Amino acid sequence: MEDSQIIELYWQRSENAIAETSKKYGKLCRHIAMNIVGNFSDAEECENDTYVAVWNAIPPTRPQIFSAFISKIARNIALNRYEYNKAQKRNNQFDMVLSELEECLACKQTVEDAMEEKEVASVLDGFLEGLSKEKRVIFVRRYWYSDSVKEIAKRMQISESKVKTVLFRTRKELQEYLLQHGVTV
Amino acid sequence: MTEKELFREIGNIKEEYVAEAQEYKRSVWQNTVFRRSLATAACLLVCLGIYWGMEYFSKDMAMQESAIAPESCKDVEMEAFQAKTESLQMTTEQTADAGIAEEALTEMVQKPAAALEEEVSSTDGVATEAEVDAKMVCIPAQRKEQAETDAVQGMLPVGEQSNLKENITQAGMEQDSSLQEAGNLQDTSVKLDTFQGKIKSGKAQWDAFFIQVQQAKAADLKLSYTTAEGKEEAVLVKYNAEEFQISLDDATDSMTTVPDGKELIFSYLYLVQEGEWVEVILATEADLTKEQLLGGEYSTFYLMQYEEE
Numbered sequence: 001m002e003d004s005q006i007i008e009l010y011w012q013r014s015e016n017a018i019a020e021t022s023k024k025y026g027k028l029c030r031h032i033a034m035n036i037v038g039n040f041s042d043a044e045e046c047e048n049d050t051y052v053a054v055w056n057a058i059p060p061t062r063p064q065i066f067s068a069f070i071s072k073i074a075r076n077i078a079l080n081r082y083e084y085n086k087a088q089k090r091n092n093q094f095d096m097v098l099s100e101l102e103e104c105l106a107c108k109q110t111v112e113d114a115m116e117e118k119e120v121a122s123v124l125d126g127f128l129e130g131l132s133k134e135k136r137v138i139f140v141r142r143y144w145y146s147d148s149v150k151e152i153a154k155r156m157q158i159s160e161s162k163v164k165t166v167l168f169r170t171r172k173e174l175q176e177y178l179l180q181h182g183v184t185v
Numbered sequence: 186m187t188e189k190e191l192f193r194e195i196g197n198i199k200e201e202y203v204a205e206a207q208e209y210k211r212s213v214w215q216n217t218v219f220r221r222s223l224a225t226a227a228c229l230l231v232c233l234g235i236y237w238g239m240e241y242f243s244k245d246m247a248m249q250e251s252a253i254a255p256e257s258c259k260d261v262e263m264e265a266f267q268a269k270t271e272s273l274q275m276t277t278e279q280t281a282d283a284g285i286a287e288e289a290l291t292e293m294v295q296k297p298a299a300a301l302e303e304e305v306s307s308t309d310g311v312a313t314e315a316e317v318d319a320k321m322v323c324i325p326a327q328r329k330e331q332a333e334t335d336a337v338q339g340m341l342p343v344g345e346q347s348n349l350k351e352n353i354t355q356a357g358m359e360q361d362s363s364l365q366e367a368g369n370l371q372d373t374s375v376k377l378d379t380f381q382g383k384i385k386s387g388k389a390q391w392d393a394f395f396i397q398v399q400q401a402k403a404a405d406l407k408l409s410y411t412t413a414e415g416k417e418e419a420v421l422v423k424y425n426a427e428e429f430q431i432s433l434d435d436a437t438d439s440m441t442t443v444p445d446g447k448e449l450i451f452s453y454l455y456l457v458q459e460g461e462w463v464e465v466i467l468a469t470e471a472d473l474t475k476e477q478l479l480g481g482e483y484s485t486f487y488l489m490q491y492e493e494e
Contacts (some may be wrong), residue, residue: 067207075196084250105186
């Protein structure tokens with residue numbers, strides 16, 4: 001079923017909307033959640049919470065890209081669950097993702113006059129726009145979908161060493177870009 | 186900003202980028218494994234193409250070289266020709282050993298002439314030149330008839346016969362080819378006289394053709410013979426300046442130049458089979474008539490058989 005049809009089901013408040021969403025994007029939501037929370041049970045819970053959040057968001061929202069919309073919701077839910085579980089257990093893979101992003105920051109001091117989310121996101125958009133498609137996909141797959149290096153290499157049909165190299169260089173470029181646009185610590 | 190905050194901010198990027206990362210499929214040409222395989226296959230194809238090209242080119246050059254057939258083929262033919270002439274020389278020596286020498290043949294030819302001179306000298310008065318010539322004509326003709334009568338005996342040994350004939354035939358064929366190269370002499374030659382005779386079986390192992398020609402002017406002569414099968418072959422003859430005789434064993438060229446006023450005698454040994462017809466043709470390329478070339482005289486062919494002693 002096309003995304004537009006699924007969205008229409010939400011607007012019609014049809015229960016089939018969730019079924020169709022689960023059928024088409026259930027695997028994707030579980031994958032995103034699994035990469036963050038690190039266990040299957042929490043990932044399923046995140047998936048179910050995602051469906052509820054989408055049901056509550058549509059309407060009034062009519063997303064342009066439904067896959068990205070639902071993926072973003074699943075990601076945020078999984079991240080909240082991660083923070084909830086952080087005190088109890090650790091997810092080595094996701095911790096690695098966070099530690100890598102730590103390199104992009106000049107220092108760890110809290111920004112007193114922190115920029116609004118919208119401005120930081122726009123800066124990031126500008127940075128991503130300047131990247132090549134392959135680099136951008138690798139960056140997003142790593143720091144948005146939280147995919148492992150192995151998964152990215154398999155999806156991109158390239159070697160893991162190349163993925164690591166691209167990520168390393170992209171992080172350096174992001175650090176410089178953030179400094180140039182005032183996103184500093 | 187902490188890494189977690191940055192991570193959350195990354196979550197707020199454009200949805201287009203998120204969808205792009207989800208739908209991205211690397212093209213086949215970006216697949217390194219595929220490109221490496223393709224490059225390997227391309228290299229193999231290039232190497233095979235070079236190899237096949239070299240093979241085809243070398244074969245083509247070999248075909249062109251064989252088609253041209255330059256001097257090497259002529260050299261081979263010359264070597265074969267010389268080998269055949271050597272074999273013919275051996276057979277001629279055998280003939281000499283058997284007691285059939287050229288001197289004997291010459292003597293047999295000269296005897297009629299000597300006898301004629303005696304006859305002429307014994308006559309009263311001065312015989313006219315024409316009468317002398319006429320008698321000279323008659324005696325050779327009688328000799329011819331005698332030769333035909335004598336050509337009854339003799340069985341030719343099959344082995345030597347076939348070998349010799351084959352050698353002579355082969356030599357004649359090779360010489361004929363050289364004649365062709367010299368300018369197609371047979372086509373432009375003027376037939377002066379012919380002689381035909383049928384060899385009868387007998388005890389003779391060798392047959393000889395005696396050709397007596399009296400030359401008035403210098404000319405190149407060619408002697409050729411035709412077998413019963415109609416195959417015209419050139420006889421290998423050579424002009425001997427001293428003895429005015431032509432023997433087969435010295436043959437290197439079928440053309441010979443006869444000086445003015447000289448009498449030329451051809452002696453040719455040819456082994457023929459029983460019942461075979463042989464036609465001997467005396468021809469020339471000179472722009473002379475028969476009378477001019479032969480001085481208005483005669484040419485005579487003898488056919489005889491000899492028995493091996």
